[in-house]
Amino acid sequence: MDRRKLLKMGTVGAAALAAPSIANAEAKVRWRMATSFPKNLGILYETAELFASQVAELTSGEVEIELYGPGELVGATQVLDAVGNDTIELTQTASTYFYGLNPALAFGSTVPFMMTSRQQNAWYYYRGGRELLQDLHAQFNVHTMLSGNTGTQMGGWYRKEIETPDDLKGLKVRVAGLAGEVFAKAGATPQQIPGTDIYPALERGTIDGMEYIGPFDDEKLGIVKVAPYYYYPGWHEGAAMIMTYVNLDRWNGLSAPHQQALETAASTCNLMMQARFDAENPAALERLLASGAQLRAFSPEVLGVLYNATQEVMADLADSNETFAALLKSQQEFRDSSYSYHQLAEFSFDLAMLRTRQQ
Numbered sequence: 001m002d003r004r005k006l007l008k009m010g011t012v013g014a015a016a017l018a019a020p021s022i023a024n025a026e027a028k029v030r031w032r033m034a035t036s037f038p039k040n041l042g043i044l045y046e047t048a049e050l051f052a053s054q055v056a057e058l059t060s061g062e063v064e065i066e067l068y069g070p071g072e073l074v075g076a077t078q079v080l081d082a083v084g085n086d087t088i089e090l091t092q093t094a095s096t097y098f099y100g101l102n103p104a105l106a107f108g109s110t111v112p113f114m115m116t117s118r119q120q121n122a123w124y125y126y127r128g129g130r131e132l133l134q135d136l137h138a139q140f141n142v143h144t145m146l147s148g149n150t151g152t153q154m155g156g157w158y159r160k161e162i163e164t165p166d167d168l169k170g171l172k173v174r175v176a177g178l179a180g181e182v183f184a185k186a187g188a189t190p191q192q193i194p195g196t197d198i199y200p201a202l203e204r205g206t207i208d209g210m211e212y213i214g215p216f217d218d219e220k221l222g223i224v225k226v227a228p229y230y231y232y233p234g235w236h237e238g239a240a241m242i243m244t245y246v247n248l249d250r251w252n253g254l255s256a257p258h259q260q261a262l263e264t265a266a267s268t269c270n271l272m273m274q275a276r277f278d279a280e281n282p283a284a285l286e287r288l289l290a291s292g293a294q295l296r297a298f299s300p301e302v303l304g305v306l307y308n309a310t311q312e313v314m315a316d317l318a319d320s321n322e323t324f325a326a327l328l329k330s331q332q333e334f335r336d337s338s339y340s341y342h343q344l345a346e347f348s349f350d351l352a353m354l355r356t357r358q359q
Contacts, residue, residue, distance in 0.1 A: 029063040029258065031089035031250070036076040036097060038195075039069055041217055043280065044242065047148050047273045048092040051244065054265035063258055065090070083245045084141040090246040092147065095133075099177035101140070103317050104324040106178045107331060108133050108144065110240040112310045115335050117149040117239035117274055119342070123334045124241070132330055136323055143251040145266035148242030148273035151281075155231035155298055156211035157223045159202060162231065162298065165305040174198055174210035178313065179236035185309035195221075202226045211236060215284035216277060230293045235306055242273065 033052060037044035052065040068088075070076035079091035080098045095108030115123065123129040124146050137144040156175075162168065169187035173180075180190035191207050201207045203226045210227070211234075212218050224230070244266050251259065289295070298306075318325035 028061070029254070031063070031065050032068060032073065033065045033090045033092065034068045034070070034073045034079050034082065034088050035091065036070055036079055036093040038076075040220055041213075043216065043273060043276045044092075044148070044150075045069070047242070047269045047276075050272060051092065051147060051265050051269050054268055055261055058261040058264060059258060063261060080140055080142065080245065083247050086247050086249065088247075089250050090244060092242065092244050094240060095144075095243055096177045096240075102136070102321070102323065103178065104136055104321060104327050107324075107327040108137070108241060108243055110237045111178050111314070111328075111331070112182055112236045112238075113307050114238055114331055116342070117151050117241075119335060119338055120149065120239050120241055121146075121270070122338065123331060127334050128330060132327055136327070137245065138248060141248045142245040143248050145244045145246070145263060146241055147244040147266035147269040149270060150213055150237070150240045150242070151274050151277050152239055153211070153214050153234035153237040154218065155234050155236075156209055157202075157218070157227040158209035158229045158231060159205070159227045160208065161229055161296060162302060164299070165302055168302065168305065171209060172207045174201070174207050175236070178310075179211070181313045182236070182306060182309045185313055186305050199223065199226065213240075214277065214281050215288055216280040219284045219288055224288055224291050224293045228292055228294050229296050230288065231296050231298055233298065235298065235303060242270075244269075 033048065035045060035048045037048070039045045048067055052067050055063050055065055073088055074082040076093075077097050079088070079093050080101070082088045083091050095105045096110060098105045120129075124133070130146070133144055156173070158171075160167075162171070165186070168183070171183075171188040172191055173183050173188050174191050174193055175183055176190070176192045180192070183190045191201075193201055193207070195212075198207075198210050198212075199222060202210065202223060208227075210223070212221065212223075214234075218230075244262075246262065254262070314324075314328055318328050
């Protein structure tokens with residue numbers, strides 16, 4: 001699907017959600033939006049373009065948003081401060097980038113061994129997630145809106161196979177945030193390096209592995225040439241929410257119709273982003289396999305060690321951070337209450353399809 005088709009489809013979806021028109025004759029709003037995602041990450045960046053176009057459409061041009069890539073106004077990991085300080089009015093980003101400011105921010109994106117995108121959507125819209133996240137982000141003077149999801153990610157690329165928990169020990173992995181702490185607990189050595197340095201670092205052996213997103217974006221990095229072992233499942237990111245942050249004072253200064261326009265555009269982007277990833281990832285995976293990628297599943301033993309490490313890390317954080325504890329409790333309770341149903345419905349359907357088609 002090309003960019004024009006994505007924008008056209010998004011317009012149809014948003015118009016359906018927003019009827020009747022919510023445009024009005026108020027003074028025009030001109031805002032700058034910085035994204036944390038470079039243009040070569042097509043789906044992520046183009047969804048930010050979709051957001052801007054939807055807002056303009058829904059407000060009949062009364063709210064105009066000019067989009068900038070990372071580094072054009074502020075750095076990719078500086079956008080939270082920039083929006084909170086009103087250096088820019090809004091951003092598209094992943095909350096996990098700001099884990100160092102408050103580990104609870106990871107829940108606005110993803111934490112290991114937690115929820116799928118469908119569970120995240122249900123939790124956010126109908127089980128108090130939106131309110132919890134908005135309360136957290138208000139501490140940084142931003143209003144937050146769910147505006148995308150990558151779906152379940154892959155487990156990463158590695159120069160050598162990971163067959164036992166011992167293979168994690170001393171492993172130098174490009175990963176950040178909560179997942180980085182989990183790797184460290186399991187004996188690995190997390191590294192934080194920019195995306196542009198990943199390929200040469202793997203080629204030289206400075207790092208042994210890395211996690212990124214999924215086949216469509218991973219393919220662009222060319223990592224298969226230097227780290228051919230492609231692992232699954234993405235235990236560290238069962239799904240990853242993408243957020244739009246708006247300066248809280250700017251948000252409160254908007255009229256109710258304009259606020260509704262932004263919320264509607266964000267909801268449209270949330271739908272369209274994962275649909276696009278789901279459309280593009282299968283073919284991208286086939287191309288990666290043809291290029292030499294070797295799929296490997298993390299063994300139950302390795303996943304068990306990582307799961308136990310996750311529980312220890314999160315328990316320690318919950319003991320020292322009340323907000324982290326509240327979000328952890330909320331997500332765990334919803335995950336556990338909904339998991340049996342999803343296994344009964346979707347997992348059993350997938351299993352039935354697999355068995356039936358193999359007959």
